[in-house]
Amino acid sequence: xxxxxxxxxxxxxxxxxxxxxxxxxxxxxxxxxxxxxxxxxxxxxxxxxxxxxxxxxxxxxxxxxxxxxxxxxxxxxxxxxxxxxxxxxxxxxxxxxxxxxxxxxxxxxxxxxxxxxxxxxxxxxxxxxx
Amino acid sequence: xxxxxxxxxxxxxxxxxxxxxxxxxxxxxxxxxxxxxxxxxxxxxxxxxxxxxxxxxxxxxxxxxxxxxxxxxxxxxxxxxxxxxxxxxxxxxxxxxxxxxx
Numbered sequence: 001x002x003x004x005x006x007x008x009x010x011x012x013x014x015x016x017x018x019x020x021x022x023x024x025x026x027x028x029x030x031x032x033x034x035x036x037x038x039x040x041x042x043x044x045x046x047x048x049x050x051x052x053x054x055x056x057x058x059x060x061x062x063x064x065x066x067x068x069x070x071x072x073x074x075x076x077x078x079x080x081x082x083x084x085x086x087x088x089x090x091x092x093x094x095x096x097x098x099x100x101x102x103x104x105x106x107x108x109x110x111x112x113x114x115x116x117x118x119x120x121x122x123x124x125x126x127x128x129x130x
Numbered sequence: 131x132x133x134x135x136x137x138x139x140x141x142x143x144x145x146x147x148x149x150x151x152x153x154x155x156x157x158x159x160x161x162x163x164x165x166x167x168x169x170x171x172x173x174x175x176x177x178x179x180x181x182x183x184x185x186x187x188x189x190x191x192x193x194x195x196x197x198x199x200x201x202x203x204x205x206x207x208x209x210x211x212x213x214x215x216x217x218x219x220x221x222x223x224x225x226x227x228x229x230x231x232x
Contacts, residue, residue, distance in 0.1 A: 001223050008232075015164040015195075016138065022194070026215035032223075124222050127230040128138075 001032045004118035007043035008129025011060035012053075017046050020128040021063055028071055036074040036118045037064070039107075043129065044082040047075070049104035061104050068106040075107045076114045133158045134225035137166035138232060141176045146231040151179065156186035161213070161221060163192040167199060170206045177207055184209055192218060 005024060009016035024034050039046055051061050068075050077087065082103070083096070089109050093101040103109065119125045135154055141147040147169050150160060160183075162170050169180055170191040180189065189210045196203070196212065203212055213221065222228055 003222075014138075019138070019163060019195075022215050023218060027219045030216055030219050032219065124228050126222065126228050127232070129230070129232050 001123045002035045002121065003027055003032055004035050004122035004125040005037045006115060006118075006125060006127045006129070007037065007039050007046060008041045008127065010042040010045035011051070013042065014130060016128040016130060017043070017060050018058070020126075021060070021067065023126065023128070024067060024073070028067075034071065034073045035122050036076060036114065037068075038115045038118055039075070039077045039081075040112075040115065041078075041081055041129070042085070044077050044085055044087050047077045047082070047087060047103050047107040050102045065104055065106050073106075076110050077103065077107050078115075079109045079111055082109055132225050133227040133229055134221050135160045136163050136228075136230045137161075137169065138164040138230070140165040140168040142168060142174075147176065148179075150229075150231040151183045151187070154183075154187050159188040159190060159221065159225060161190040161192065161218065162210075163195055163218075167191050167195045167201065170196070170210050171201070172205055172207050180207055180210075190217070190221065 005020050007020050011017045046060055053059055087103055088098055088101045089103040090101045135150050137147050137150050139146045169176055190213050191210050193212045193214050
């Protein structure tokens with residue numbers, strides 16, 4: 001079955017990002033496909049390449065990067081939500097005249113149309129958030 | 131149409147469990163995850179509400195989230211089924227739709 005996942009909460013708020021990650025891992029282990037993960041609202045903070053949690057803590061962003069790379073998951077960050085929160089890719093950083101970019105590899109910036117498309121393309125669209 | 135609902139907030143903190151129970155149709159299922167697992171406990175002020183809702187709605191609780199909060203299965207309302215993440219995935223495939231109550 002083809003799954004889409006919507007994450008509306010940052011990595012260190014409650015537990016939504018962890019739940020979504022554990023669900024995605026279990027779905028892949030069960031032979032299912034994760035078509036796309038869409039990061040919206042505070043969920044865009046999951047894509048920050050500059051997050052450096054303590055070594056004995058899980059690194060949510062790294063976990064996503066590894067899972068996405070190994071399973072070719074399309075990781076989409078909402079552009080408006082990201083720009084509000086200071087998350088920029090190289091193109092946007094240049095366009096906005098900012099000094100650096102901080103979106104981790106495998107994540108790409110796009111719009112809400114990608115969430116709508118996931119809803120159409122996937123057998124199930126699951127929301128995790130606050 | 132059988133729908134799977136998830137509730138991820140404690141019933142002692144928010145009204146998402148109430149909203150879910152009031153909207154869920156007979157034959158649908160509710161999976162308690164994250165802080166939502168507190169709704170599965172026996173002997174609380176919401177236990178009766180959950181037990182009554184179980185007439186028509188099947189309740190599940192996510193085992194790893196129970197364990198993460200130091201709770202064991204003997205403290206759960208009888209009839210609530212404990213599932214792991216693989217069971218969560220199976221529940222989503224066995225229901226036609228998914229609704230998260232946050």
